[in-house]
Amino acid sequence: MDTAEFKQRMMPYARQMYTVAFSILKESSDAEDAVQDVFLRMWEKRSGVGSIANLKAYLLSAVRNRSFDMIEKRRSGGDDGAIELSDEGKDAGQMERKDAVSKIIGLISALPEPQRTVISMHDIEGMEYDEISRLTGMNEGALRTALSRARRRIREIFKG
CATH class of the missing domain: 1.10.10.10 (Winged helix-like DNA-binding domain superfamily/Winged helix DNA-binding domain)
Structure with missing residues (x-):
């Protein structure tokens, strides 16, 4: 699969993927990172993309899981752009x-x-x-x- 075919198959789902990631992560840059991570993984495994029966469901599930992984990494003290909760004014x-x-x-x-x-x-x-x-x-x-x-x-x- 070449770059053009990859973009043609993946990009129609980018907005929905971002929406899913943003609904979980609540930060635009984090949501973009989650989508980018999924696209990167898909590119690395592009030879198997044709065997995915429902690409939309697969991508939405992948970005949701990546978003949860990012949250879990933050909770466990990972250095993946940790969320800082401010106590000021709360x-x-x-x-x-x-x-x-x-x-x-x-x-x-x-x-x-x-x-x-x-x-x-x-x-x-x-x-x-x-x-x-x-x-x-x-x-x-x-x-x-x-x-x-x-x-x-x-x-x-x-x-x-």
Whole structure:
């Protein structure tokens, strides 16, 4: 696959990939980095791109997972452009909510597939079941089950 063909196949999904990454990372530059990382990985493995049945679903899942990896790396003290949470001007409630959100994102990134994919697409990206089904190939019943299990697991860990 040459550069022109690669661009022709990948670029139609760049905006959606950025939207997914930004919804998770909340920083434009970080979202751009996540998309770029996925494109770089795809370029390195371009010989296998033709065998991917649903390229859009694959790319959106890859950028979502890369975004969660970036967050997890920051949480674990990685030097990957760490997010700095400022306490200045924040009341205790806001800081607690920010801590809770960070913990939940970490929990989501630790979920097994397909739970991580389904909860990310539905609860973070706001996708409807029919769209998730189309992208993942799962039927609606399986999606609902995976989402329910993911939510229950997060509640158990978060409260326990």
